[in-house]
Amino acid sequence: MSAPRWSELREGVGPEPLVLGPLTRTDFVQYQGASGDLNPVHHDEPFARAAGYPAVLGVGMFQAGALAAWAAAWLGPENVRRVRVRWKEPVWPGDVLTLRASIARAYEESGERRVDVQLACTRQTGATAVEGSATFVVPA
Amino acid sequence: MIDQSALGREGRPFELDVERGKVREFARAVRATHPAFFDGERPISPPTFLTTMFFWEKDVDGANPWAALGMDQRRGMHAEQEYVFHGPPPRAGTRLTARSRITEIYEKQGRRGGTLTFCVMVTEFRDADGKLVAEAKLTGVETAQPPEPAGEKP
Numbered sequence: 001m002s003a004p005r006w007s008e009l010r011e012g013v014g015p016e017p018l019v020l021g022p023l024t025r026t027d028f029v030q031y032q033g034a035s036g037d038l039n040p041v042h043h044d045e046p047f048a049r050a051a052g053y054p055a056v057l058g059v060g061m062f063q064a065g066a067l068a069a070w071a072a073a074w075l076g077p078e079n080v081r082r083v084r085v086r087w088k089e090p091v092w093p094g095d096v097l098t099l100r101a102s103i104a105r106a107y108e109e110s111g112e113r114r115v116d117v118q119l120a121c122t123r124q125t126g127a128t129a130v131e132g133s134a135t136f137v138v139p140a
Numbered sequence: 141m142i143d144q145s146a147l148g149r150e151g152r153p154f155e156l157d158v159e160r161g162k163v164r165e166f167a168r169a170v171r172a173t174h175p176a177f178f179d180g181e182r183p184i185s186p187p188t189f190l191t192t193m194f195f196w197e198k199d200v201d202g203a204n205p206w207a208a209l210g211m212d213q214r215r216g217m218h219a220e221q222e223y224v225f226h227g228p229p230p231r232a233g234t235r236l237t238a239r240s241r242i243t244e245i246y247e248k249q250g251r252r253g254g255t256l257t258f259c260v261m262v263t264e265f266r267d268a269d270g271k272l273v274a275e276a277k278l279t280g281v282e283t284a285q286p287p288e289p290a291g292e293k294p
Contacts, residue, residue: 020171034162034169036195060218061191065170068187073174080229083187084222134187 003076014102015074021096031062058091067121071101075136085132096124113138142257146208151240154200160232182231220279236265254284
């Protein structure tokens with residue numbers, strides 16, 4: 001997969017959305033092992049219910065990390081300069097997530113070509129679970 | 141109640157080795173498929189890889205100044221996260237020295253009433269030459285009431 005060229009990176013342009021899921025508890029556990037966040041609310045069902053949740057809660061950094069890595073795969077993993085994510089709604093086992101990215105702005109700064117990208121992860125209900133933005137350099 | 145005196149509190153430095161196996165494991169866990177995250181001796185780390193700092197700071201007493209805020213865990217959540225890279229993200233084989241600091245504490249009125257207290261911790265990651273490679277900015281929020289879950293506990 002090669003990164004798109006500068007001339008193609010107009011406002012609103014983005015890759016085909018990626019659909020992830022249905023998410024399983026195993027996805028959460030795999031992410032927790034990889035990341036080191038071992039909060040039991042994400043894998044221990046009795047613990048999560050005692051805390052008032054209907055099931056184990058998705059790991060926010062899992063969907064945020066999937067969104068950021070997928071956008072980086074589009075514009076080149078070595079070109080990422082900034083990623084910001086904000087959580088809007090939780091994710092649950094069985095959810096099907098859709099990841100979206102599009103160019104918000106293409107510009108030159110300090111002699112470099114850059115793009116700001118808008119990121120979103122939505123649930124099967126249409127609600128946004130994560131919104132974010134990222135900045136990439138675009139090599140000549 | 142957030143302890144305002146935590147503002148400016150700095151943790152002790154700790155090391156984060158960007159290891160090949162960990163990079164590949166993390167990339168797989170976030171469902172990445174781009175070969176740059178997996179191939180060769182020095183695969184590049186995914187954009188949120190530096191979250192693995194929470195593994196290694198546990199080896200150093202006083203590395204994490206967040207506890208000084210005294211945030212109520214039942215009302216506290218991870219609201220926002222940002223990573224800034226001053227060049228390409230680090231590749232496997234890089235040893236980073238990380239240091240965290242509480243940089244902001246501020247309040248906002250919640251939409252459903254009550255005061256929200258936001259706390260920001262910035263972690264700087266430097267390479268062996270002391271060059272700033274990346275920064276992680278964690279924003280946590282403490283709500284007035286136990287919230288509907290919107291994020292995760294920081």
